[in-house]
Amino acid sequence: MLYSKRLASLMMLDSIIVLTSIYICRFILMPNESVFSPMIMISSLTLLLSHHLLAHVYKLYKRVWRYSSVGELISILKAVTMSILITALVQYAINHDVYYRAMVITWMMHIILLGGLRFSWRVYQDQTMAMVDYSTKKRTLIIGGGAAGAMVARQLKHNPKAELHPVAFVDDDPLKNKLEVMQLPVLGGRERIEEVVRELNISNIIIAIPSLNKRELTEIMKECSKTTAKTQIVPMLEDLLSGKVSVSEFRNIQVEDLLGREPVELDSEAISLYLKGNTILVTGAGGSIGSEICRQVTNFNPARMILLGHGENSIYNIEMELKSSNLHHIEYITEIADVQDREKIFKLIEKHKPNVVFHAAAHKHVPLMERNPEEAIKNNVIGTKNVAEAADKHGVDTFIMISSDKAVNPTSVMGASKRIAEMIVQDISRESKTTFAAVRFGNVLGSRGSVIPLFKAQLQKGGPITVTHPDMVRYFMTIPEASRLVLQAGALAKGGEIFVLDMGEPVKIVDLAKNLIRLSGFTEEEIGIEFTGIRPGEKLFEELLNENEIAEQIYSKIYVGKATLNPTIVIDKLIDEFKELSLLQLHQEIMDIAHNRLRQETRNEMAVVQ
Known part of the structure; x- marks a missing residue:
């Protein structure tokens, strides 16, 4: 209704302007000629009709003239010029002559009045705004x-x-x-x-x-x-x-805007080749990395996605999120299971027959795993072994494991357990038809238990922000980037690789804390930074490859390293005996295996086997 009224008003005003232009020109050039002469009437009608037609063509009646600019002026110029040319053609067709001076003056008057009316509205609005306090x-x-x-x-x-x-x-x-x-x-x-x-x-x-x-x-x-x-x-x-x-x-x-590195451009075609139309299984699908992998995978149109996790709430949340934005009509199937449950993992992979498995389920908290090394073994080592062996047995095409930079020269149980998991995946890869690979990340911004959510929680309480050591540095990347790297690794993998991203320069944790304080509108004097000392298992800096791993760039900012293997008999022995070991013994065993330190009795056992 409002649009119709506005259109009628503009057409009436334009009609008055068109007729006014013609008759002003007539009084200037032909003061003695009758107002109702046939040529003037025909020219007026032609100009009026052609103007309204071209005004619709160039959308002069749909423009918001409050924001008029050069674009609108050009549209007026085109509409007026075309309508004048049409009128001139009609004059020539009827009278075999064109009133050139009359057409030029009418054209000028037409533009001045039309443009003036519209731009005067913008001037009025600008003047009104100038009166704002x-x-x-x-x-x-x-x-x-x-x-x-x-x-x-x-x-x-x-x-x-x-x-x-x-x-x-x-x-x-x-x-x-x-x-x-x-x-x-x-x-x-x-x-x-x-x-x-x-x-x-x-x-x-x-x-x-x-x-x-x-x-x-x-x-x-x-x-x-x-x-x-x-x-x-x-x-x-x-x-x-x-x-x-x-x-x-x-x-x-956000502090995340200032960290990390410029994102890697993906080879979307190569990724699409192994994801499109296939069944994809993600373990730990409710976690920070697992859920983002699910989001990224949906962009490549898989046929089905199996969301596997131990926590029902997190799996429910990612399922609802994906279904609510399901633009590709993907079938989502949720499975509540623990990767430590070998029998169920084998049954699920046999049942769903996934083409690709992204293994993101793991314990990742360094201090917690220092106090509970048996849980690191059960989840990170036995859990990985279960999923990898099930993938091998049931003919999964590609298996990608999520690892950590803490697996390099590990000083923590968590890092050592991830290194052992890498060994398991690499060992299975040697004889399997399934393509196995691992991807190492630095710290992921905003993931559960990471430093930024902790700092934000401390800020909300008024501080202080706690930092373990003034020289503590870490590599950082965003959750979407980490997940994209996982997808790219699947396209690049040939079997047994450990993929690493060039993550740029490491960031001092204390600088991260200072940035967050400043971005939150506080000063260091108001919040304060407290140094608490390095926790058990932590390093001042992290590495992405150790000196024995050969790093080769195979894609823009993506490297691959061939890590040294450890005989599986050592890992199998740890799995069989870990429940009987004291926490101190278990801690030592995990670290020895991760660092390839074999005891004499193990060497003897290997000699017997050989």
Whole structure:
């Protein structure tokens, strides 16, 4: 109803403008000619009809003229010019002559009146906005004077309900320095952020560069952190392009934005070859990595997905999430099972006959496994052995195990158990038709029990944030990136490999804590950082490959290492006897096997077997 009224009003106004243009021209050029002469009547009718037709073609009646710009002016120019040409053709067809001067003057009057009417509405709106009381709004600096920055400025200036009032830009492009964007000055590059915030009394900063990489964002944040202004960022470029969010939906910068490395581009075609149309089984499907693997796999259109996990709530949650966004009509099947239950694991894999298994089920907490080494054996070692042997027996095509950088030169039970699990997978791979491989990660941002959720919980309680050691460093990657690496490993695997991602530079945990405090709007004096000392099993730094593992780059930023094997008789003996060992003995046995330290009695047993 409102659209119909608006359309009728615009068509009436345009009709008045068209007729006014013609008759002003007539009075200028032909003051003595009758208003109702046949040629003037035919020309008026032709121009009126052709204008309305072309106005619909160029969508002049569908434009929001409050935001009119050069694009709208070009559309007016096209519509008017075409309607004048049509009228001139009609004149020639009837009279074998064209009133050229009359057509030119009418064309000029037509554009002036049509454009003036529409752009006057924008001027009126701008003047109305100029009367808004900006003293109650937050003075805002926009970083980035490109297309996104201009859109942000326009949105904020034209929205009377916006809390932010843009006052200036900062942009590293020297050609924009001292110029204006959206009538706002560009006051220099990022090195002037602190000075501009202080001089203009800025309370908010918007980073309006959607394509910014992590390194550049970190550098800009270093400058912003020197101020007390609240810093936000426009959404990611892919979200803007997909239409999920608008450029004015700012979000707070998360510490995850400043960490990790630039994501690896996937070979989607190769991944699709082994996932599309197949049955995929994910163990630990309710965990941080397992659930994200499920999400990533759905992008490659498998026929079925088997979600296997021990915790019913987490499996239920990922099942509901996947089913609610099931765009590819994938069949989801949930199985509640413990990977330690060998009989059930074998039955499930025989029942569902998966083509691909992603083994993400594991215990991963270092201090907990130090105190409970038998649980590390049961879940990480025996659980992996059960799933891998079931995959081998029932003809699974590809088996990918999730490992850890803590498996390299392990100093913890958790790391040692993951290294032993790698040995099991590599050993089975030597004789199996199934393609087995393992993928090593650094620390995964935001996963359960990881450092960032812990720090955030401590912040909510008012601090202090606890860090084990001032020199503690770790590699970081995001959960989606870790999961994508798993998929890529499946496409690259030929059997027995350990895949490792080039994760960039390691990050100091204390710097991570400082960034999180600052991004949360606090100072170190308000929250504080407390050093608690290195926990049992922890290392100051992690490694991705040890000196005996050959690292070869086989894909962009992805490496493969051939780790040394340990005779399976040693692992089998540990599995048979671990319940009889004391915690101290068990701890020592696990570490010895992971480091390939064989005792004399074991060597004798091996000699007998041989």
